[in-house]
Amino acid sequence: MLVVLGIMDFILVVMHYTDYVLLFFKPTGYVIPLVLNIVIINVIVFKSKLSKGWATAILFIGLPILLFHGFIVLWLDNNYTKIVAPDNQQSLVIEYRHATLGETTYFYDFYETKFGFIGKHLDDQSITLMVRDHSPGIDPEGILGLGKEEWITANTVRFSTWQGMKDVYLRSSQPSFEMEERCGMYISKEKPSLINWRMIAAKEISFISTSWSGVVFVSYGTGNKNSYRSSRFSKSLFV
Numbered sequence: 209m210l211v212v213l214g215i216m217d218f219i220l221v222v223m224h225y226t227d228y229v230l231l232f233f234k235p236t237g238y239v240i241p242l243v244l245n246i247v248i249i250n251v252i253v254f255k256s257k258l259s260k261g262w263a264t265a266i267l268f269i270g271l272p273i274l275l276f277h278g279f280i281v282l283w284l285d286n287n288y289t290k291i292v293a294p295d296n297q298q299s300l301v302i303e304y305r306h307a308t309l310g311e312t313t314y315f316y317d318f319y320e321t322k323f324g325f326i327g328k329h330l331d332d333q334s335i336t337l338m339v340r341d342h343s344p345g346i347d348p349e350g351i352l353g354l355g356k357e358e359w360i361t362a363n364t365v366r367f368s369t370w371q372g373m374k375d376v377y378l379r380s381s382q383p384s385f386e387m388e389e390r391c392g393m394y395i396s397k398e399k400p401s402l403i404n405w406r407m408i409a410a411k412e413i414s415f416i417s418t419s420w421s422g423v424v425f426v427s428y429g430t431g432n433k434n435s436y437r438s439s440r441f442s443k444s445l446f447v
Contacts, residue, residue, distance in 0.1 A: 209248060209251075209252065210248070210249075210252055213244070213245060213248050213249070216241065216244075217241070217245065220238070220241055227328060227329040227331055228326060228327065228328055228329070229319065229326070229327045229329065230325060230326060230327075231301055231319065231321065231325050231326065231327045232325060234286070234288060234301075234303065234319075234327070235286070235288060236281060237277055237278075237280070237281040238277060239274065239277060239278050239281065242270065242273065242274045242277060243274065245270065246266060246267065246270040246271070246274065249266055250263045250266055250267065253266070284305055285305055286303050286304070286305045287303070287304055287305065287348065288301060288302065288303055288304075289301070289302050289304075289349070289354065290302070290321070291354070291357060291365070293359045293362065294359060295362075297362065298320075298321075298359075298362060298363065298378055299320075299321045300318055300319070300320060300321065300365060300376065300378060301318070301319040301321055301327050302316060302317070302318055302319075302352070302354070303316070303317040303318075303319065304316045304317070304348045304349075304352065305348075306348055310340075311338055311339060311340040312338070312339050312340075312346075313336060313337070313338045313339075314336070314337045314338075314339065314348050314351050314352070315334070315335075315336055316334060316335040316336070316337075316348075316352055317329065317330075317331075317334050318330045318333050318334070318376050320378045320379075330376065330377070330378070333376045333377060335352070335367075335369070335374055335376075337351055337352070337369055337370060337371055339351060339370060351369060351370050352367050352369055352374075353367045353368040353369050353370075354367075356368050360375070363377060363378040363379045364376070364377050364378070365378070
């Protein structure tokens with residue numbers, strides 16, 4: 209029994225550090241594995257010739273960890289939903305929550321499902337939306353545009369959020385930035401000290417600036433001074 213418990217713990221640790229999760233554990237975090245560890249180890253101690261002081265020590269250490277972790281899970285109050293591609297070949301689990309401090313900030317994390325019960329966290333695809341409208345009927349699902357999402361490719365989901373279109377890529381090898389075809393730009397970074405720009409059928413670019421962190425700001429438009437807008441590209445655009 210102790211060997212099985214050790215194997216389970218090892219698998220969970222490896223999955224945690226490789227951004228994989230068991231989806232049925234997500235709503236309760238690691239509460240169930242912690243309870244299993246505390247109960248099984250205490251049963252083994254009581255059935256063995258080991259000092260009962262070990263059982264007391266395990267409870268003394270394990271219970272505070274369990275209570276603290278349980279409090280964090282309750283405090284975060286994450287919710288989960290699943291969307292499935294029209295061909296049923298792909299699915300995406302969405303973890304979301306919100307926090308209110310003057311305005312309401314909505315946090316969305318995405319997990320590509322594998323075998324129906326394993327999720328791969330797409331950690332570069334998370335979406336954060338800040339909304340200052342407190343009208344009745346506003347909910348996290350509506351802010352993201354759940355129910356109106358569109359599978360534009362087999363591995364890409366487009367959400368019509370309150371702050372515009374947001375694309376989520378199920379494959380980590382896909383670009384992690386919001387699609388900007390309308391700008392018609394391709395950006396590459398060949399060397400850390402040299403940025404090579406190539407414009408492909410670009411519209412009128414009025415201003416380009418970069419920061420030391422690799423963030424690129426581009427203002428573009430159609431020539432009308434009132435139609436210009438800025439886009440903020442993260443350094444993940446550089447390839």
